[in-house]
Amino acid sequence: MCEANAYILKDGVEELFLESVDKVVSREDGILLENIFGQQKLVRARIKEMALVNHRIILEKTE
């Protein structure tokens, strides 16, 4: 499977935010992440970078 782990960058440190993310949707109120288990998380952030082969999504909080 090709899901990725989503991390939030906080003071230069990556904190795991949601594992095994499948879907990522940009919305007016933030980014909605959904993992392969159906768990959803909404966060006010932007996608800073992704490395899909390494299964990584890095998010950065926005105001």
Place this chain on the structure above:
Amino acid sequence: MCEANAYILKDGVEELFLESVDKVVSREDGILLENIFGQQKLVRARIKEMALVNHRIILEKTE
């Protein structure tokens, strides 16, 4: 491998923009995509949505 194809949404139609994308980096001047072959493409767009298990990234052009 877990790369994804990047499409640009144009008048409601998805056009293939870059195949086998590995890295995606948000920059001041747009989004930089790099595929597993080392090919890079910069585009003034935002990430609209992604479905990693289906290997899809949908971009939407910005001004």
